[in-house]
Every structure is written in C-alpha cells, then in structure tokens.
Amino acid sequence: MQHNCSAFLERNADVPEVQSALKSVKSLTKSKDIFLKRLSFEAEPADFAKFLSAGKFNKPQSKEEQHGG
Amino acid sequence: MEDEALSRMSLTEVSGAIAKRKVSSLEVVQNSIAQLEKHGSSLNCLARLFTVNVLEDAKKADQELASGNSRGKLHGVPLIHKDMFYRAGQITACGSKICENYFPETTATVLLNLEHEGALDLGRLNMVEFAYGLTGHNEITGDVRNPWNPEYIPGGSSSGPAAAVASFLSYGSLGSDTGGSIRFPASCCGLVGMKPTYGRVSRFGAMPLSFSLDHIGPLTRSVEDCALLTEIISGSDPNDSTSVSRPKGDYLKELEAGIRGLKIGVPTTYASGDSGFLAPVHPEVMREMEKSLAVFQDAGAEIVPLALPDSFKICNDLANIIAGSESSSAHANWLKQRAQDYGSQTRERLLTGFLVSAVDYLEALKLRKEILAEFLADVFTLVDVLHAPVVPIPVPTLVESNIQNNPGFIEYLSLLGHCTRPFDYLGLPALSLPAGLTDNGMPSGFQLVAPPFEESVLFRAGHAYERETTWSFPEIIFQ
Numbered sequence A: 001m002q003h004n005c006s007a008f009l010e011r012n013a014d015v016p017e018v019q020s021a022l023k024s025v026k027s028l029t030k031s032k033d034i035f036l037k038r039l040s041f042e043a044e045p046a047d048f049a050k051f052l053s054a055g056k057f058n059k060p061q062s063k064e065e066q067h068g069g
Numbered sequence B: 001m002e003d004e005a006l007s008r009m010s011l012t013e014v015s016g017a018i019a020k021r022k023v024s025s026l027e028v029v030q031n032s033i034a035q036l037e038k039h040g041s042s043l044n045c046l047a048r049l050f051t052v053n054v055l056e057d058a059k060k061a062d063q064e065l066a067s068g069n070s071r072g073k074l075h076g077v078p079l080i081h082k083d084m085f086y087r088a089g090q091i092t093a094c095g096s097k098i099c100e101n102y103f104p105e106t107t108a109t110v111l112l113n114l115e116h117e118g119a120l121d122l123g124r125l126n127m128v129e130f131a132y133g134l135t136g137h138n139e140i141t142g143d144v145r146n147p148w149n150p151e152y153i154p155g156g157s158s159s160g161p162a163a164a165v166a167s168f169l170s171y172g173s174l175g176s177d178t179g180g181s182i183r184f185p186a187s188c189c190g191l192v193g194m195k196p197t198y199g200r201v202s203r204f205g206a207m208p209l210s211f212s213l214d215h216i217g218p219l220t221r222s223v224e225d226c227a228l229l230t231e232i233i234s235g236s237d238p239n240d241s242t243s244v245s246r247p248k249g250d251y252l253k254e255l256e257a258g259i260r261g262l263k264i265g266v267p268t269t270y271a272s273g274d275s276g277f278l279a280p281v282h283p284e285v286m287r288e289m290e291k292s293l294a295v296f297q298d299a300g301a302e303i304v305p306l307a308l309p310d311s312f313k314i315c316n317d318l319a320n321i322i323a324g325s326e327s328s329s330a331h332a333n334w335l336k337q338r339a340q341d342y343g344s345q346t347r348e349r350l351l352t353g354f355l356v357s358a359v360d361y362l363e364a365l366k367l368r369k370e371i372l373a374e375f376l377a378d379v380f381t382l383v384d385v386l387h388a389p390v391v392p393i394p395v396p397t398l399v400e401s402n403i404q405n406n407p408g409f410i411e412y413l414s415l416l417g418h419c420t421r422p423f424d425y426l427g428l429p430a431l432s433l434p435a436g437l438t439d440n441g442m443p444s445g446f447q448l449v450a451p452p453f454e455e456s457v458l459f460r461a462g463h464a465y466e467r468e469t470t471w472s473f474p475e476i477i478f479q
Helices: A002-011 A017-032 A044-052 B013-021 B025-043 B052-066 B109-116 B161-164 B183-188 B224-233 B281-298 B308-340 B344-354 B360-377 B407-413 B422-428 B454-468
Strands: B046-049 B077-084 B120-125 B173-177 B192-195 B216-219 B263-270 B303-308 B383-388 B430-437 B443-449
Touching: A002 B430, A017 B308, A017 B344, A017 B360, A044 B360, B013 B025, B013 B052, B025 B046, B025 B052, B025 B077, B025 B120, B025 B161, B025 B344, B025 B443, B046 B161, B052 B120, B077 B161, B109 B120, B109 B224, B120 B161, B120 B383, B161 B173, B161 B183, B161 B216, B173 B192, B183 B192, B183 B430, B183 B443, B183 B454, B192 B454, B216 B224, B224 B430, B224 B454, B263 B308, B281 B303, B281 B383, B281 B430, B281 B443, B281 B454, B308 B344, B308 B360, B308 B422, B360 B422, B430 B454, B443 B454
Parallel strands: B077 B120, B077 B173, B263 B303, B263 B383
Antiparallel strands: B046 B120, B173 B216, B192 B216, B192 B430, B383 B443, B430 B443
16 A cells, blocks of 8 residues: 555655655654664564553652652 | 523533532533534534433433432533544544544543543534644634634644633533644643643544554643543553553542642753754743743742753654654545545645655654653653643734645744644653733643653642633633
8 A cells, every 4th residue: 555655656746745745754754864873673662652651750769768868 | 591600610610510409411511502503603613513412411410410329520511522532323524524424333432431420422523634733724624713813723633622612612622632732722722731641541432643642631721620531531441452551640639739849840952952942932932931930930849941852852753754654554545545535734744654664654663762761861850840832833823824825834834743742752741731822812831741640740730830820711702
C-alpha cells in the first residue's frame, strides 16, 4: 500500500498538495537525523511504553531524606 | 424550557443538585437540549443530539433516585462529547463526509466509564475533520466559532467541545489530544483541559488518528470538574493494550492540599544556551505567562528558571513524523478510494505520511524513550511541574488563519503546536489553564506539565491558581 501510494505521489509531484507534503517531510526527517547517534543498536519502540509504565520517576532523595531527616 | 442559572452551574454543582433532588435529571436534560438547539447553530458546535434516548434515560435516572438508588458521582447529568467517541448504533461522523453514515458496533470505554457513574449521553459536537488540525477549520461541516468572539477560531481539533463548554451549552465534554487538540482549544476558549499521561485513559472506541500519540481527556470550566471527569475516565482497559494498570488517582481528595513550596520550572533556555523554546512566543502571550507565574509565586510556589535538554527541540518534528505515518496508515484505503471526499487541508496532511520511510518512522518511535529519560532527568529532578504557554500567538481570526484565503499564515500554522505537541510525543500529563486576555480581547492559556502519572499535582496546582484568580466567561450566548 505504502509503495503504491508513494508511486502515485511521485507521478503527481507537480500537484501543489504533493509538493507541499514533500517539503514538509524533508524538513521533518532532517532534524531527526542529527539525534540518531543517541540510539543503541538494540533500541525498540516498545521500550517507551515499558519505561513509561515502570513509574520510577521519583526525584533523587535529598541528603536529609537519605539519612532519615 | 430555558434556565440560565441551571446552565451556568458547574458540573460538580449540577450533579450535587440532582443528587439532593433540588432539580430533576429530566429538567437538566430538557434545559440542555433547549440551549443546544437554540444556540448550537450560531457557534456551529452541535453535530447531533440523542434526544429520544436521553429523555428516556433522564426519566429512568429520576425514578432510580426517587427509589434511593444513585449510580454514582454523575447520576442523571447530561454530557455531550466530540464527534469521535463511538456509541453502538449511533452515528459517529468524526467531522467528515466519509463517516457521515458510520454506525459503530461498539461503545467507547470512556463513555462506559461515565455511564457507570450515572452520566447520560446527550449527543455529539463538531470537530476538525478526523481531528487533524489545531485551528478549528472544517471544510466539510463548517468552522466552529469561538464564543468569546465568533470571528475568531475556537481552536481544534476539539473545537465543538471547547465552544459548547465555554458558552454553557455543556457542563463538560470529552476531547482528544494528539498534538494539542484538548489544550489548544481549551486555551482559545478560556477553559481547563487535561491531556493525561499516555496509557492513563483507554482509547478503545475512540476514532484513532495516531495510536502512539492519541490521548483522551476532558474540557471543563473549572479544575474541580476536570479532576472529577479525569478520575472517572481513567484506568486500565483490556480492550486497549496501551492502557496502564495502575491505581486510579484520587484527584478530588488532593485538590485542596495547596502549593506552598511547589517548584514550578520555567524553560528559559536549552542546555546549549539557545533560548529557542520560548523565542517564537508572542510578547502579549509572554506578558500573560509572567502574570500567571506571579500568581503562583504569591500562592507560595517557587519559580525555578531551567534549561530544557537540547533533544527536546526535535520532539515536534518527531511527533509529526509519527502522526503522519500512523494517520496515513489509518486512512490508506479511504485515501485510495474516496480522496475527493476529504477537505483539501486534511488530504494534504494525510499525504505527508506516505512520504515518510518506515526507517524514519521507527527511528522517531525509538527516540521517544531516550528523549523522555533525558527530559525527566534534566527537568523533573529539579522541579515538580513545568510551566509553558499553550498557544504561542494571540488567538487569530477564522479568516486570517485559513490558509486557503491567506497562504501567508502557513508559516504560523507549523508554529501552532510548538508548545503542545512535544508533550504528546513524551506522553507526559499536561493541564491547560486560562491566563489573561491578549490585546484582541481573546483568552490566552498556559499549561503545567508533570512527570508520568502525576496528574494529581497538576490538579492541585491548577486549583490553587484558580482560587487566586477571577475568570469570567463571555455573555454572548445569553445576551
């Protein structure tokens, strides 16, 4: 499906709607590429949901709290 | 029958009045129907009413109460929602021509949760076509108008809910937020809007736009009402694999706890020293942000300037990559078979997704965890909540923000989600609250953002802010 639609868009590259869409997507992907080095080889999209649902987001305890006040 | 005083009650007040039998559910429903039929068309916010069903349900609710039986916190209260929540056997048109005759076979979990507490389903409100847009324009069903001034945008995509709640046509309403679609219209119409943590509220039975970014939440006139609705609709759901199994928050109980000592972060720069995040925000909006921070300071909160991680800069673009791919996937068959039935702006946005490669899409998804971890470490180890604008410019008119008439506005269009969309990407809870008016007499708003599943602190802070400020809604409807 994606392949068919991409081919359709390429054939209609002179249509203003398609031109605008092409411009948008180039701009979006460019900024992402700068940050790609952050990803480990094993990173998975599902890691986000696991991380979010783990719920270990508490602030580090202050020294007073660590020593029982 | 029309009763202005009844319409102007808060959700909490009207549910209390019904529970104490000071007013019947039938009276409240009849008044709501009369108001929506009379005024809904002037704002173009009403999609359809479930008149026959809801009147029967109201009579039943009154009988139950007379027998000493209450279903819950919203017994007999009518609510009307964005036209994207499915109810088996009732049309859900999603603001489109394509779904104008769509009868779903299931009912949304959030509607069942409301029903469980006794709420009645009054009907559906107009929205941006398939929820894909922040201004509120809709080429298919017509533009919804802002009750503060009908020449101005109500914000979208939950345009109908925002207009209806701000003009006292509903006590509250459910919307959805993929790039800001709850908070943005809440800000444009001077309302309170909650985008909960990703996974906090089930999306089952709600029209999907982008399943990695879609959130459901309420728009209301007060923080207390917003807390009540969020509490009721939240919780895990076996029908939505992304919903998280965590205990529900008791948001109302913690509302009065105050904010003395609460640390509120203000993003002044990025870690690199770049002042980019607030740079595009209009000076009039910034002026109202400063005023809202002064209110918090006077109430005992500590304002902490801080730097956002540089990775936060790309959240908007990453969210657009994901939303583009997922929405195009959801619409692929219709785009192939019925492209002419979409509004031109919606069609253009949906086309973008077909140009995103699978690699780009997956990389945008994979970066979420890394960027969230960095954001939590850099921001929420220093402060309890983050303060940020919602709409970066004064609310524009319908004419000036329609790119078909004014192509120059396209530059601003990409900016509109600058402050909201990154928090959809990160999945963080964010509460939109009214700030002051900009020079055009239209509301501005700010949002408070918290760590995952910390909605409670947002409601507590919002309630404290509300107590220190006065906020009047426009009189347009009842003049």
